[in-house]
Amino acid sequence: MTSAANSVLSSATPGHRARLDDLVLHHEISQFLYAEARLIDERDFHTWLDLFSEDTRYLLPIRRNNVDDEFTDPSGMELAHFDDTKEVLTRRVVRMASAVAWTEDPPSIQRHLITNVEVRRLDDEEFAVHSCFQAHRYRLDRDVEVFTGSRDDVLRRDTNSPLGFSIAARTVLLDHTTLLANNLNIFL
Amino acid sequence: MPIAIDPEEIRRLYDSAEGVINPAIFADEAIYQAELERIFGRAWVLLCPEQQIPRPGDFFNTYVGADRVMVVRQKDGSVKGLLNQCRHRGNELERADFGHRKMFACTYHGWAYDLEGKLRSVPREELVFPDGFDKSAWGCVSMAQVDTYKGLVFGTWDPTAPPLRDYLGDAAWYADIFLDRWDGGLQLMGGVSKWIIKANWKLIVEQFTYDLAHAESAHPSALIASLPDDANMAEMRLPTQGAQFSSPSGHGAGMWTEGGPVLDLIGGPEGRDYWRESLPEVERRLGKARADVAVLTVNIFPTCAMFDPTRQLRTVHPVGPDESEIWAWNFVPAAAPEEVKRSWSVSTMRAFGAGGLFEADDSTMWRGIQRTLRGAVGRRSPLAVAMGRRESEGPNPDYPGRVAGACSEMAARGMYERWLDLLTCDTWTEIDQAAKARFAEGARR
Numbered sequence: 001m002t003s004a005a006n007s008v009l010s011s012a013t014p015g016h017r018a019r020l021d022d023l024v025l026h027h028e029i030s031q032f033l034y035a036e037a038r039l040i041d042e043r044d045f046h047t048w049l050d051l052f053s054e055d056t057r058y059l060l061p062i063r064r065n066n067v068d069d070e071f072t073d074p075s076g077m078e079l080a081h082f083d084d085t086k087e088v089l090t091r092r093v094v095r096m097a098s099a100v101a102w103t104e105d106p107p108s109i110q111r112h113l114i115t116n117v118e119v120r121r122l123d124d125e126e127f128a129v130h131s132c133f134q135a136h137r138y139r140l141d142r143d144v145e146v147f148t149g150s151r152d153d154v155l156r157r158d159t160n161s162p163l164g165f166s167i168a169a170r171t172v173l174l175d176h177t178t179l180l181a182n183n184l185n186i187f188l
Numbered sequence: 189m190p191i192a193i194d195p196e197e198i199r200r201l202y203d204s205a206e207g208v209i210n211p212a213i214f215a216d217e218a219i220y221q222a223e224l225e226r227i228f229g230r231a232w233v234l235l236c237p238e239q240q241i242p243r244p245g246d247f248f249n250t251y252v253g254a255d256r257v258m259v260v261r262q263k264d265g266s267v268k269g270l271l272n273q274c275r276h277r278g279n280e281l282e283r284a285d286f287g288h289r290k291m292f293a294c295t296y297h298g299w300a301y302d303l304e305g306k307l308r309s310v311p312r313e314e315l316v317f318p319d320g321f322d323k324s325a326w327g328c329v330s331m332a333q334v335d336t337y338k339g340l341v342f343g344t345w346d347p348t349a350p351p352l353r354d355y356l357g358d359a360a361w362y363a364d365i366f367l368d369r370w371d372g373g374l375q376l377m378g379g380v381s382k383w384i385i386k387a388n389w390k391l392i393v394e395q396f397t398y399d400l401a402h403a404e405s406a407h408p409s410a411l412i413a414s415l416p417d418d419a420n421m422a423e424m425r426l427p428t429q430g431a432q433f434s435s436p437s438g439h440g441a442g443m444w445t446e447g448g449p450v451l452d453l454i455g456g457p458e459g460r461d462y463w464r465e466s467l468p469e470v471e472r473r474l475g476k477a478r479a480d481v482a483v484l485t486v487n488i489f490p491t492c493a494m495f496d497p498t499r500q501l502r503t504v505h506p507v508g509p510d511e512s513e514i515w516a517w518n519f520v521p522a523a524a525p526e527e528v529k530r531s532w533s534v535s536t537m538r539a540f541g542a543g544g545l546f547e548a549d550d551s552t553m554w555r556g557i558q559r560t561l562r563g564a565v566g567r568r569s570p571l572a573v574a575m576g577r578r579e580s581e582g583p584n585p586d587y588p589g590r591v592a593g594a595c596s597e598m599a600a601r602g603m604y605e606r607w608l609d610l611l612t613c614d615t616w617t618e619i620d621q622a623a624k625a626r627f628a629e630g631a632r633r
Contacts, residue, residue: 060543062381067287079378079518081543083534095413095545102406103548143386143555177285178513179383182551184543 022119029129029155030117032165037112037133040187045093048187049086053156053166058084060172060188081184082172092187103185108139110186122154126168129153137186145181147188149174193218195612204605204626207574207597213604214388215561219611220509227490227610228253230346232355234492234503235259235269237517238339239376240286245303248286251505251513252343257331258282258292259341260303269331269343270305281328286379292328305330338367339374340492340501348616358589359439362486365478366494366501369470372523377533380515383542387554389491389506390607392514395550396485396493396502397440398432398599401575403546406553410545427482430594431587432576436623438489438606440599443481456535458528462521463497477586489606498536510558516541573600590627 012020039048052058060082084092095101116132135147150173158166172188198219201210213219233252240248241261248259249272256272258281272281274294281292281301291308293300298311305328313321332347337360342352349355356363367374385392395402404426426444433441471479484496493502499520505513518536520529540547560566576596584591592598609622 062378064379065283065285067284067289079381079533079537079541081381081537081541083537088538091413091545095409098409098412100412101409101549102552140559177382179381179542181383181542182385182555183383183548184541185548185551 025121025127026117026119029119029127029165030114032155032163033114033117033129033131035163036167037114040112041110043096043107045096045187047162049089049093050162051165051167052086052089053158053168054086056086056089056166056168056170058082058089058167058170058172060174060184063173063175063177065177081174081179096185101185103183106140108137108186110138111136112188116150125157127155127165129155133188135186135188137181143182147174147176147181147186149188151188193222198222198611199608202604202608204601204608207572207577207601209571209573209604210568211557211561211571212567213607214391214557215509215567217509220506222611223506223607224253224255227607228255228506230344230349230610230616231490232333232335232342232344232349232352232488233490234488234501235267235334235341235343236380237376237501237519238267238336238341240379241267241341243288245288245290246286247282247289247292249282249284250503250515252331252345253506256280257343258328259334259343260305262303267334267336267341268304269334270301271329273329274299275307275326275328276310301328338364340367342492346616350616350620355437356439356488357435357437358433359435359437359441359486359488361478361588362433362439362441362443362484363488363494364474365481365484366486366496366499366519369474369478370466370521370523371469371473372521374519375522375529377518377520377529380517381537381541382513382515384507385512385514385551385554386510387512387558388509389504389512390603391554391557392504392512393487393489393491393493394600394603396495397438397487397489397603398434398442398485398597400426400430400442400444400483400485401595402553406549407546410539410549413545414539428594430483431584432592432594432596432599433587434581434590434592434599434602435489436590436602436606436627438603438610439487440489440602441484441486442594442599444483444594445480446482456531456538459497459499459520459532459535462524462528462532466521487603489603495540498540499532500536500540510561514542573597573604577601 036051059080061078061080096104113134114131118130120128122128130152132150137145152171153167154169155165156168201213235250236248236259241259244261244263246261250257250259258270258272260268260270262268274281276297276299279294279296281294291300291302300309302308307323307326331343332345333349334343335352337352427446429446430444467479486494491504499518501517501519503515507513518533520532539545576592576598579592579596581590581592581598605626609619613619613622
């Protein structure tokens with residue numbers, strides 16, 4: 001934190017102070033999410049992988065058009081496109097980096113836009129973070145696919161993480177029931 | 189039945205004896221429209237697993253060809269396939285993917301149909317039809333025949349199509365490896381997952397009809413990612429022992445009889461262990477030849493594919509000559525511990541879901557083929573579906589039907605023979621005769 005920010009904080013009332021803490025936290029986490037998105041877009045997948053905690057769960061459940069309401073069951077026996085541990089995420093990164101992953105040969109051009117960031121404190125070290133994304137994947141010449149959705153993350157302050165936080169859990173809701181893409185060979 | 193293309197012209201697009209395909213069959217709009225009428229309008233098509241609609245009133249919305257069809261469990265436990273279209277102004281009757289209903293009421297003007305598809309009520313009927321209205325003539329358009337085979341619901345629009353069991357023929361023996369391997373039966377894990385492929389439907393089902401040989405070239409990245417760090421890739425070889433089956437009805441199966449590392453890659457450790465430990469049970473139920481099958485793909489023509497040991501069932505809906513939807517279900521052994529079921533299903537999605545380590549490569553190939561078919565030359569330059577053409581194809585002591593080596597393309601040729609017969613023959617009698625003639629011819633070559 002800058003000394004200017006420190007000086008503002010030290011002169012603030014307790015109410016102000018808490019709000020300024022929230023502001024700074026929101027800024028830190030937004031910057032983390034933007035930097036994470038950039039790691040994916042710049043294809044630094046190994047560094048991206050290092051953002052995930054060893055106990056992480058990366059979940060991308062299937063969604064459905066149900067009679068009564070939108071139905072998504074991330075808990076138990078329903079299908080998920082991804083229900084990954086750190087080890088499985090590692091395999092996906094190994095595949096991407098293998099030079100024989102034909103979906104990414106030559107590499108697609110991707111842009112992950114992150115927005116609508118909301119932060120809630122779980123405790124001093126862990127934060128529940130909701131955000132929205134739009135990921136644009138351009139492949140070869142004319143194949144363009146757009147993935148829009150939300151993420152619910154649990155972020156943990158972690159000095160071992162390359163970006164200061166680790167992702168202890170991520171649930172991605174993709175805004176498709178029928179996935180309108182040739183594959184989900186993309187990190188979201 | 190109206191078709192916009194000339195049967196003689198279609199016959200020129202595929203030469204089974206030489207194994208030569210004109211790729212226009214994967215790209216031409218008129219051929220696609222003819223397929224909707226003459227293949228999806230007549231063949232037995234997978235509607236859904238029975239477990240999607242366990243109770244009377246349950247429905248599952250699917251496609252037959254490009255037609256929206258509601259698969260509805262009836263009060264007596266039977267199943268009907270109803271065109272999802274109000275007979276009044278043609279609006280969709282049911283928009284949800286699945287659910288439970290007492291009636292199907294159109295939200296436009298309120299015409300309401302019962303579970304059998306009978307038109308039961310028309311708002312202000314006496315006012316708008318003062319001379320009366322024969323509601324019995326305006327029920328939902330209904331599939332002519334619906335039947336089940338070992339937990340799968342199939343339907344056909346054609347009242348003259350042969351019974352389902354005859355249609356399956358010897359392919360049932362192969363499908364049973366997937367459908368009937370355990371005493372406790374199968375459990376559907378969750379529902380269906382759906383994604384699109386910007387490629388012709390035949391390119392996708394063709395792979396499940398026979399093609400195990402593509403894996404070495406198409407899937408090295410998945411092998412690298414899935415194997416233990418200390419695995420020696422240089423020594424990694426896919427199996428070569430196996431067989432392939434081709435049916436006169438266009439069905440096909442590919443089988444590896446040595447699992448090797450493949451079994452370790454798909455199914456996950458729990459699924460793999462259950463698979464191995466249950467082999468004596470499978471052998472008791474199905475015999476040694478089928479228990480020895482380590483990797484299996486089956487396609488019931490046109491679009492009902494099964495894949496072991498992933499335990500995945502698929503259908504492929506045509507969306508146009510150059511686009512398809514894949515719908516996939518996971519079936520696990522019902523008697524297995526819950527953890528095994530979950531692990532198996534999750535592993536299958538990791539390997540062969542839309543985000544699967546293997547599946548993504550396949551999507552690239554199918555899309556890659558379609559990309560070459562925009563050009564006039566690419567669209568007319570012959571493609572070879574000729575592998576194994578000089579191999580012996582015929583009876584085998586272990587397997588029923590026409591059988592060849594695992595790396596042949598016999599079953600692809602069989603699929604396109606049936607495709608051609610359905611497009612060019614007007615009646616099922618003619619279709620059967622064409623198949624018999626082809627098989628007599630095949631015995632000579």
